[in-house]
Amino acid sequence: MVDAKVIISNNIRRLRFFAGEMTQQELADKTGVTRQTIVAIENGKYFPSLELAFRLAHTFNVQLSEVFAYYPENDPVHKKLKDKQTKKGKQ
């Protein structure tokens, strides 16, 4: 169960563990970013670009959906669009 505020979560910590307890610095070196960026992504404080997201997935040799998960029910933009569509449907 994820926090109701979380829109995108990630499994990087878990994936690092299964990759032989890869360090944040090692992952940063393999993806061409700083360790601080990996820390920010892991803590959900920064959402990477699509390019970096794919690079992360490629580093762990998994699909993108295994690294990141999207929760539309927590996304205010998604809710707004859904409400708009509902209103339109009623009209």
Add this chain to the structure above:
Amino acid sequence: MGQQEKQSIVSIIGSVLVIGFYSLYVYRNYIQADMGLLNDFQFWGKSFLYLIPVAIVVQIVIQILFAIGNRIITQEDISDITDERDKLIELKSIRISHWIFTAGFMLAMGSLAMGMKPYVMFLTLISSGFVASLASEVAKIIYYRRGA
């Protein structure tokens, strides 16, 4: 504290030192002797032109000293990688400093429009440049702490 945050703090200290010592130097050596210089456009032109290279050189020297000090204390080299997050934070902080300098520029022009002495305009311009550069570094620290 991250390396970028430390660099921003060093940069703030550098800016404060440069503007502080430079203002004191100009005031003691020139303005104190002849207050009439305050309304001399050539004097302000020279002051601006000398300040820019002095500020750049001092900032470079301070950053080099910081890198050496950081290497000795933490045994870590300063990373030369600038990733997408660094660029995003840089852009966001530049936007803030841009708006602050624009506001300062408007104030400076406003002072002229209201018939104030030209030195008020020049002082407002220098101050807004200084505040804009400080705001940019403070914004960087905040963004790095928040994530981006």
